[in-house]
Amino acid sequence: MVECWKQDERHLILPIFYFVDPRDVRNQQGPYQQAFEQHSHKHSSEVVNEWKEALQIAGEMKGWHVIESHGQGAIIGEVLSNVESHLRSMYTLVTDELVGIDTHVGEVMKLLNLGLSNEKVIVGIHGMGGLGKTTLSKAVYNKIFAQFDRCCYLEDVREALVVSNGAVSLQNKILSAVLKDDRQVKSVSEGINMIKQRVCKHKVLVVVDDIDDNFEFDKILGKPDDFSGDSRFIFTTRNKRALEFLPECKFYEPGELSYHLSLQLFSKHAFGMDSPPEEDARISDDFVKVATGLPLALKVIGSLLFRRERKFWKEKLIELQNIPSTTENKLHERLKISCNELTHNEMQIFLDIASHFTGSPKDLPYYMWSGCDFYPESSITTLINRSLIKVDKRNQFWMHDHIKDLGRAIIKMEDVEHPYNCSRIWSTDDALNMLRNGEVEFLLSFFGLYLYMLKV
Template structure:
């Protein structure tokens, strides 16, 4: 019996099929290229990418390509397809970003205009890459018009990249970019091209040239990294968890507390306390309860971050905030007894909802919430604290112990920050479970570590997990420190400055100093925000979680445990006084805050400064760039002292003072209210 011979006969059978497939492929590719070239030909039609109507897609939201993209790249293929655009595309894809570029995404033989239009419409970030001959392509310019329309109408993000051309040359059609564009324009006009389309192109070019983008004038690898990081940051903003979205694991806690509240229909004021470790999500839970109940109260007040605000602003500031929130008018109460009498008298007939966040002292709690007689019947006071004993001593009605998240909830929260979705991709599943297991359900760690790992490759994940395994299970601060260690030098300086001095400060003001010190605050703040190490409020104020703030201060203390004068930053009242009064300043000190507030660990409120400082006490502070004093007197000749000072914040500055040769040449910020 002979074996069948497949080799020759099989080839004879299959060859015609393969030839047909290849012929169809190249014919389709040629057809698509011809379609695109037709739009770029001098005698071609305008080729506008008009937006599809509902009937174009039958009213369906489904995509012809079956995909919704995160990034759309618009580029002139002959200029950058095989170089910069290819590097950027793969950089984005490697970071887990769904990216559209026509040669990869378009099915051969289909009408590509609707596909391109829908890709632009559905992408969250639109990146036009302007090269020298970008303006010679009708196709590219039509894409640009649609990109700018999506930005203006839908709020989509546009990040222009100017590849070996200047933004002003693109916007005003000058230089080599303008030469190529204008030659093309003349040829088109001779052939009766629609002048309205030309004006739309010019308008889009001018508008996009004014946007904040990137210029390719250095190392392209570094530029790609910066763009990828920026894209990830912008995409992450869509998933940032404010109180309205952060339902991960919180519903069960809200339900438990509300069940208790609903059973207490008494006429007395109800006090509910939420306690737990830092970073566990106490404030988020308290806000959720507050929001759920707020429509039942005419008078409401939310006093945030009492522990820090009390140190920075004092009791009177917080009491006056409370009075303004409830009564809606200014009232400056500066006397302790009068303040208590005023609040207890004026609030007695008010049904109040009050949220006191991060209380660290029972005396402070009593000064703000007093007792049940301060408020009308039906009032409710919510208190968050790390210290359960404060709630016991105050006598709250319901102390709630806020526990860690369970494994499923932890994975959802971690995935939102690491992958911008609710679950990890298949190739990251095992590693994600390891991180979640190590963090033990602490929301802050899940958020920070997820942000650290977002967009990183598997090797970086494995190295980070190895570091986490070396940290003792309950050492939260050391887990968070891993994110600090990967920062660049300038970013570390900004982080430490915020932790020690600038929580609650306008980021724009602080950036003047950081810019003068060449810390590159634009990029630095963006990196810190992306990594969840800071947040920026709607009022531009810098925000930082207490655990991260404590981490920053601990890093500074580690510079020299025994001698504060050998640290880079001083903020503790007693330590600053010791260094300045005894002329123990050194060139290592870069920033000093010598103001009213609590001396750390003492629990006592410092008196107003009021001291007199001479040039001798600052003579050795050759590296000082930030100085904050309040009510102090400076006197003497400051020549050759503090020559590098970039920011002087002198609150309650005396009307008469004698200072000669004060080093103002390098000042970027001067505050003397």
């Protein structure tokens, strides 16, 4: 156990000192001293010393000391409660803790109808980008996952299905999450059979985030009728049409935030409080109006303005107000204002994460950025403070898919006609086209840089 804990301190040891003095455990005295004297005759000193070290470490850990026979039931209850709390924190998804989320969670819970046990329920959350659909799905997941035998949350499905063998990759993620089994299926049909034989017999919760028309339930999960009647499915999408292909799907659209909640969310990021100071009430009102109730825009704009001088506020307000109402994607234009304030180094790291490193460990590209003199520590801190990226509890980069799309759009604008002239490439199709067209110089330099990263 101690060896496992040393390899990853997220693993926990919760010792129960059952009629044993923790000091005897730590110091190998009393009965432990006698036991080790016997062990020293049978085992090498190296093995014995490893055992002693393990006991010393375990003996120093906080646990429960049981010295009386009565009252053990209460201690058992306390241990179980502690374990449940740790397990919940391990499996709980990180959310944005969005202002006003509770009402939406309640509405989705009604649609899920968890008291119904004789038929499975499919709920589709749809709406324009920036409404907080992913946050809502995670909040619902966190609230109900403990009521299911097995759970799975699939992120960035729209993007995953574009990649070769994307459906198989999603199936393997489902199998790994539900069965805790690292065995990999190699074809869609094999994955469907495995899901039918081993997953469907459980009461499962499956959340599939960000689907589009390419997602087909039957070709990834199999037949809905094969699943337990207690199972629940939640899908999120920007395009309601994608949900119309799901059998008996119940629709829910979160809608934009009310003015009061918009002001509260903006104030949290712009001032670090629930409402603006009196002298800033009027300009805050103007910013809330241009954000039009979109949570993502309110967060990014508020974070950009935090602790900046009022002259800067006024300039940014005019810039936002001048975005034409006919602009096809006003959200991107609003978010781009925050990107325009990034330094060269910050922008390079932002574009790298948007194109390649969302979902990757933070340490993977760190040495590359340091070698390029991008000063990643301060640059990453700025990007986090601007609400453009996050580093999750697994120390991986996370970026809202609309911000990721914005970053990739900025890269594409470098040369719309010839993508191989752009600074970064992430599309498999673009890479293959470049190889077919003999545009290999860029790819060779990119892979050379990647190999350098791996070497570092």
